[in-house]
Amino acid sequence: MAGNSDPLTPRAKLAVTAGKAVAAASRAAGRGSGSVIGGRVALKLDPDLLARLAQNLDVTLVSATNGKTTTTRLIAEALGAAGPVVSNALGANMPAGITSALAGGSEAKFGVIEVDEKYLAGVARDTDPKCIALLNLSRDQLDRAAETRMLAENWREGLSGTKAVIVANADDPLVVWAASSSPNVIWVAAGQMWKDDAWSCPSCGGVMQRPGDDWFCGECGFRRPTPSWALSGDHVLDPHGSAWPIHLQLPGRANKANAASSAAVAAVFGVPPQVALERMYQVQAVAGRYDVVQFKERDLRLLLAKNPAGWLETFSLIDPPPTPVILSVNARGADGTDTSWLWDVDYTRLTGHPIFVLGDRKLDLAVRLEVANQSFQVCETLDEAVQLAPPGRIEVIANYTAFQDLRRRVGN
Known part of the structure; x- marks a missing residue:
């Protein structure tokens, strides 16, 4: 040595x-x-x-x-x-x-x-x-x-x-x-x-x-x-x-x-x-998290939430209703392939927000939101969700690989 x-x-x-x-x-x-x-x-x-x-x-x-x-x-x-x-x-x-x-x-x-x-x-x-x-x-x-x-x-x-x-x-x-x-x-x-x-x-x-x-x-x-x-x-x-x-x-x-x-x-x-x-105070965003980006003439704030505890904290940050919310969930290797954790998240906290659902496991998430009595639309792409969303800043919450997909799409 x-x-x-x-x-x-x-x-x-x-x-x-x-x-x-x-x-x-x-x-x-x-x-x-x-x-x-x-x-x-x-x-x-x-x-x-x-x-x-x-x-x-x-x-x-x-x-x-x-x-x-x-x-x-x-x-x-x-x-x-x-x-x-x-x-x-x-x-x-x-x-x-x-x-x-x-x-x-x-x-x-x-x-x-x-x-x-x-x-x-x-x-x-x-x-x-x-x-x-x-x-x-x-x-x-x-x-x-x-x-x-x-x-x-x-x-x-x-x-x-x-x-x-x-x-x-x-x-x-x-x-x-x-x-x-x-x-x-x-x-x-x-x-x-x-x-x-x-x-x-x-x-x-x-x-x-x-x-x-x-x-x-x-x-x-x-x-x-x-x-x-x-x-x-x-x-x-x-x-x-x-x-x-x-x-x-x-x-x-x-x-x-x-x-x-x-x-x-x-x-x-x-x-x-x-x-x-x-x-x-110098830290504005961390690996894209919390960044506000312009996309299709809209402001999107990108929020990462990977598990029930993270989603709970994230719901407490978002702007009040009727701010539109886009939720995107994948279940690839880096996320964990088991999506049963979605049932541990209290989605009633999103009541009053227009909700748009994306990602590989959008249908799993849609079933969960249905049970939580939330009104939502399932979308194929981020572009579609942004076009359907009412005016104002959009909160975008995604789990790990879904977050990376979104960053690539918005060029961040």
Whole structure:
């Protein structure tokens, strides 16, 4: 292993170069960013490459079911106040994509890395993070992800005894259970709108009691820890009791919660809340999410929602009725092929909105809306939906691959 100034062995350098070449070829062929295929090639040539690339970085890992990409971006902005940052900002969050991102950051001091929930323990082993942010756990991709209790157990086992500072959401019992095996946890009261995955105690299986914002298990005594940071309206409360205003261009309560967790992470690295929160204001959109685009002489706001918890938060952001809403759902590999989660979403929140339905699984969604007594029209294309929609800005809510399809169509 080389000295600290250059942790890369000749083999590692070859792996990085080959990975970049393959990524460039993939981009040139119009197959996306190439980061995943480039990372795969690089890791084949040097299986220890991720650990080597992380060696000289102060690493923060971010994992959750919802909000990973946005929170990763907010933390990266905040830490930029203290030095150069490398990040997988476009959301390629498995080992190959993470390796590709870090290979491009040779001058960086900080690595801020979004990690898919199932890979968190392994990536934490490889990257020796200083900090790990755990935001929430809820059901998602039912065909490929084990149920949430098992994910929480994997996190708990994988992170037990870690040297990293864990910044964890005190309002999500599954996250608290996962983080409780770690010696150094900073608890953030970030809130939890979606509670349907946390009615039974992750510790003993008993029924959770939820008086107000508190929660506890009446059977084993597992309970909400006392937070040192909190989201309070439009402010972040720090451990000293000071309230710092949150000014974001990103909409909604969920993003204020993401900002509160990000401020707590920034403080671990010595960036004060005021500086961290001011820098977060720069973020206008994250990988196309929240962008307002012009299409067919209309303003469309693009919103990503991938699972019941995400749809619930997204419905709270949209403009009031009679703003038209376009919903698009696919069930391809990256989305998860099981659409039964649609039945967990409360679509009565869309009452009064003209609704237009698109995507590979538009008929699944249409049946669900019918049962929820919503009036809607099924459309073949985005163009058709936009032409049928009444005047005014249109809210467009889509799951993962449907969102990418829409971005391509609007040229974003």
